[in-house]
Amino acid sequence: MFALVVAHLAVAGLLPLVSAHNRRAAFLLAAVLPAATLVWALLNLGPALNGGIDATTAWAPALGLTLSFRLDALALAMIVLVSGIGAVILVYCAGYFGDSPDGTRNAALLLAFAGAMLGLVLADDLLTLYVFWELTSVASFLLVGQSGVDRAARRAAVQALLVTVFGGLAMLLGFILLGEAAGSYRISEILASPPTGGIVPVALVLILLGAFTKSAQLPFHPWLPAAMAAPTPVSAYLHAASMVKAGVYLVARLSPAFAGELAWWLPIVVAGLGTMLIGGFRALRETDLKRVLAFGTVSQLGFLMVLFGAGSRVAAYAGIAMLLAHGLFKAPLFMTVGTIDHATGTRDLRELSGLWTSMRGTAVAAGLAALSMAGIPPLLGFVGKEAAFEALLHDSLPAALGILAGSVLTVAYSARFLWGAFAAKPGVGPTPVHAPGPLLTWPTWLCALAGLVLGVAYPLVDAVAAPYATAYPGEDYHLALWHGPGLPLLFSAIAVVAGLLVFRTPLPQRRFPLDAQRAYDGVIAGLGRVATGVTGRLQVGSLPFYLGTILIVVVALPGAATLVGGVWPADQPLFSTALQLPLGFAAAVAALAVVKARRRFTAVLLVGVIGYAVGGLFIVDGAPDLALAQFLVETLSLVVFVFVLRRLPAHFTEERASRRTWIPKAVIASIGGIAVAGMAVVASAGRTVPPVASADYVRLAPTGAGADNVVAAIIVDFRALDTVGEIGVLFIAAAGVASLVLATRYDRRGRPGQSTPEHETDVLG
Amino acid sequence: MTLLGGVTRALFPTVLVFSIYLLLVGHYGPGGGFAAGLVAGLAFVLRHLATGAASLGVRPPVVIGTGLLVALLAALAPVAFGAPVLATTKLAADLPLLGPVSVQTSLFLDVGVYLLIVGVVVDLLRSLGTGIERDMRDAGEL
Numbered sequence: 001m002f003a004l005v006v007a008h009l010a011v012a013g014l015l016p017l018v019s020a021h022n023r024r025a026a027f028l029l030a031a032v033l034p035a036a037t038l039v040w041a042l043l044n045l046g047p048a049l050n051g052g053i054d055a056t057t058a059w060a061p062a063l064g065l066t067l068s069f070r071l072d073a074l075a076l077a078m079i080v081l082v083s084g085i086g087a088v089i090l091v092y093c094a095g096y097f098g099d100s101p102d103g104t105r106n107a108a109l110l111l112a113f114a115g116a117m118l119g120l121v122l123a124d125d126l127l128t129l130y131v132f133w134e135l136t137s138v139a140s141f142l143l144v145g146q147s148g149v150d151r152a153a154r155r156a157a158v159q160a161l162l163v164t165v166f167g168g169l170a171m172l173l174g175f176i177l178l179g180e181a182a183g184s185y186r187i188s189e190i191l192a193s194p195p196t197g198g199i200v201p202v203a204l205v206l207i208l209l210g211a212f213t214k215s216a217q218l219p220f221h222p223w224l225p226a227a228m229a230a231p232t233p234v235s236a237y238l239h240a241a242s243m244v245k246a247g248v249y250l251v252a253r254l255s256p257a258f259a260g261e262l263a264w265w266l267p268i269v270v271a272g273l274g275t276m277l278i279g280g281f282r283a284l285r286e287t288d289l290k291r292v293l294a295f296g297t298v299s300q301l302g303f304l305m306v307l308f309g310a311g312s313r314v315a316a317y318a319g320i321a322m323l324l325a326h327g328l329f330k331a332p333l334f335m336t337v338g339t340i341d342h343a344t345g346t347r348d349l350r351e352l353s354g355l356w357t358s359m360r361g362t363a364v365a366a367g368l369a370a371l372s373m374a375g376i377p378p379l380l381g382f383v384g385k386e387a388a389f390e391a392l393l394h395d396s397l398p399a400a401l402g403i404l405a406g407s408v409l410t411v412a413y414s415a416r417f418l419w420g421a422f423a424a425k426p427g428v429g430p431t432p433v434h435a436p437g438p439l440l441t442w443p444t445w446l447c448a449l450a451g452l453v454l455g456v457a458y459p460l461v462d463a464v465a466a467p468y469a470t471a472y473p474g475e476d477y478h479l480a481l482w483h484g485p486g487l488p489l490l491f492s493a494i495a496v497v498a499g500l501l502v503f504r505t506p507l508p509q510r511r512f513p514l515d516a517q518r519a520y521d522g523v524i525a526g527l528g529r530v531a532t533g534v535t536g537r538l539q540v541g542s543l544p545f546y547l548g549t550i551l552i553v554v555v556a557l558p559g560a561a562t563l564v565g566g567v568w569p570a571d572q573p574l575f576s577t578a579l580q581l582p583l584g585f586a587a588a589v590a591a592l593a594v595v596k597a598r599r600r601f602t603a604v605l606l607v608g609v610i611g612y613a614v615g616g617l618f619i620v621d622g623a624p625d626l627a628l629a630q631f632l633v634e635t636l637s638l639v640v641f642v643f644v645l646r647r648l649p650a651h652f653t654e655e656r657a658s659r660r661t662w663i664p665k666a667v668i669a670s671i672g673g674i675a676v677a678g679m680a681v682v683a684s685a686g687r688t689v690p691p692v693a694s695a696d697y698v699r700l701a702p703t704g705a706g707a708d709n710v711v712a713a714i715i716v717d718f719r720a721l722d723t724v725g726e727i728g729v730l731f732i733a734a735a736g737v738a739s740l741v742l743a744t745r746y747d748r749r750g751r752p753g754q755s756t757p758e759h760e761t762d763v764l765g
Numbered sequence: 766m767t768l769l770g771g772v773t774r775a776l777f778p779t780v781l782v783f784s785i786y787l788l789l790v791g792h793y794g795p796g797g798g799f800a801a802g803l804v805a806g807l808a809f810v811l812r813h814l815a816t817g818a819a820s821l822g823v824r825p826p827v828v829i830g831t832g833l834l835v836a837l838l839a840a841l842a843p844v845a846f847g848a849p850v851l852a853t854t855k856l857a858a859d860l861p862l863l864g865p866v867s868v869q870t871s872l873f874l875d876v877g878v879y880l881l882i883v884g885v886v887v888d889l890l891r892s893l894g895t896g897i898e899r900d901m902r903d904a905g906e907l
Binding site: 635646717723 | 794837849896
């Protein structure tokens with residue numbers, strides 16, 4: 001299974017080579033792999049439904065990390081959406097993007113996303129799942145932002161990334177808490193023996209944050225309508241059929257174990273119902289067909305959340321049926337919008353008119369899909385909704401009434417979509433149309449018909465849902481088109497009739513007082529203000545202020561800790577060798593002289609004297625490696641200082657500092673110096689047992705590292721990872737110095753426009 | 766030619782050879798990649814002071830990057846032989862003329878450190894030495 005996921009990513013990496021010759025062919029080639037994945041999954045249908053298939057690949061065994069995958073009923077249902085609809089949409093892309101240069105990027109990114117999403121739904125390990133989860137967020141960011149030229153697209157991409165990654169990080173924390181509480185990160189093992197009590201509710205709430213942000217639940221939903229800035233096939237695939245279902249999928253995955261926990265089901269049901277109602281309501285007020293569908297998706301995601309969070313067997317059946325139904329009706333509806341956009345050049349339902357006659361084929365396919373969305377028999381949407389009413393009427397009447405209200409809105413915006421897209425409107429002339437090609441219409445038809453076929457052939461869906469649903473308590477149930485007269489059928493009828501009535505009623509055009517998008521904007525702007533404020537307070541541009549701040553913190557925190565917890569050594573000798581006396585004396589005299597120095601050059605030389613004296617102390621104490629490094633660094637710093645001094649005035653500030661400035665400076669400096677010296681003495685006495693590590697280093701250096709020099713053995717062998725990290729830091733520091741020194745001269749000269757290329761050549765040498 | 770120029774001409778290669786010696790001896794006595802790199806860097810500083818040339822023949826960022834790359838490859842190479850990252854071993858060979866020679870593979874990591882440090886020092890010369898000189902010339906101070 002890992003090979004299959006990697007194959008997606010590898011082929012995605014090679015696709016630009018194909019795109020260079022033929023962009024259309026690249027999409028068709030990209031569609032092969034998801035299609036093959038679907039075939040592979042269907043060939044493994046038997047074993048997948050009877051217990052599931054496991055596959056594990058070692059990742060970092062020393063850290064206990066494995067890449068674990070598992071194909072079971074829920075994963076199979078998701079693969080139908082991820083790979084099945086993915087393949088169809090990639091074919092549609094060939095028609096939608098045609099030969100436009102955007103095709104190169106989109107073909108590779110969409111296939112890479114398909115791979116990441118496949119990894120996500122197959123993952124049987126919390127950390128594996130997390131890796132693929134974030135990969136899909138990154139793919140979404142790139143696909144929404146596109147070339148980065150359009151400002152709205154960039155903002156939407158950043159919003160999608162910030163919101164989903166914020167949730168993702170919270171989720172990672174939750175995963176770690178859950179994994180530690182369960183003693184295993186394998187999802188199947190956690191489900192088999194779920195941990196309880198203690199930290200578990202906190203972990204669950206954190207995980208739900210991830211699921212809610214990813215699946216655009218209240219109050220995180222605005223990123224999804226904003227992401228409609230992406231090209232329509234991207235919206236159809238990522239923001240309708242697959243990626244936004246990741247949160248629903250995660251809830252569905254973990255619910256069998258945690259549906260009984262209050263911290264799990266209560267937020268899900270409350271947020272889910274709220275999302276379903278708000279999304280449906282907002283969908284009725286939009287005029288862009290794509291945003292109508294986007295809010296419809298938000299609404300349906302809330303519905304799915306409620307079904308999977310409810311935790312009963314019937315609800316699970318309904319959840320799987322609605323999961324499949326939603327993918328199969330929302331993808332063709334988005335593709336319809338793309339086709340209309342392509343054929344007429346607009347998506348505004350106030351401008352479109354008369355498409356029912358000019359685009360009959362597309363209209364019928366879209367009608368089929370919209371009927372499924374509205375829950376009309378014999379489509380799959382009806383099968384799912386029947387089961388949902390049945391489940392919630394049994395579990396909780398308020399939730400059932402909430403779902404009924406949501407369904408009324410669903411019917412209303414379904415009707416509004418069909419009317420807006422295809423009806424002939426009074427006062428608007430028929431929109432001119434150029435006929436869409438078969439690459440645009442056939443994929444739409446395929447998905448819409450699948451919704452009809454699976455609705456009639458409901459036992460197939462039932463067979464996939466059954467192994468998943470049996471994990472829940474409750475009486476047995478089977479999906480069907482006809483359950484006989486009863487409350488669920490009555491609810492379905494009420495939803496249709498009331499929905500049509502709502503559609504006919506003009507809505508009050510009042511602005512909703514609470515707007516989540518404005519809340520998001522406020523949070524981002526607030527972050528910016530806080531950052532500006534803090535930076536303004538701390539970065540005042542005065543070196544004495546910076547130094548003073550650092551010293552005060554050193555005295556206040558580690559200094560206070562030393563005073564409280566440290567012990568002054570009883571046998572602290574003043575010196576151990578006579579040679580230390582002249583060296584220490586030289587350092588002290590130089591330090592005092594620095595304070596009195598008037599010329600910068602003198603001060604630099606005196607600081608050099610201190611450095612060399614310390615190097616001498618290292619030699620006296622028998623540390624030649626340290627001394628060598630100290631001498632070399634000291635020499636180099638002197639040279640660097642001299643270079644820089646050429647640009648600075650020869651003398652320090654001439655006018656005498658006032659008493660008010662120099663007394664506080666002197667006090668802070670003295671206290672800082674005394675505190676550091678005191679801490680050094682206390683720390684050197686802190687060791688109470690002989691150092692085990694040092695003895696081991698000395699013992700192992702000749703045999704383990706082949707070195708006579710223990711210091712070298714530590715640097716390049718025992719603690720080599722530190723060395724690699726440190727040279728990495730040096731690398732960054734060097735790049736920073738070069739950019740600061742070389743790049744700023746152009747900014748100073750103030751020649752905007754020319755600066756970038758010139759300073760880049762300078763920095764790179 | 767100034768006196769400093771003449772001395773530099775003699776010292777520059779000598780100091781570079783000494784830095785290679787420090788690099789190789791680091792495993793057995795004081796030295797190592799860091800110290801050796803600094804010594805080689807100081808040789809370049811000397812040449813810069815004498816002749817004003819800071820050039821290395823290649824661009825300093827390339828040297829820095831090469832150093833980091835060598836260190837990372839040296840860190841990851843053991844994985845190809847089934848050992849953990851950063852593991853080391855002794856390579857011994859009987860070379861003609863030289864006789865038996867052995868080297869600890871951690872030397873390669875040290876070579877990376879050496880290159881990186883040399884690159885950093887030359888980069889400093891370029892930005893703070895030559896760069897500031899050009900700034901001063903532009904400002905009419907030189």
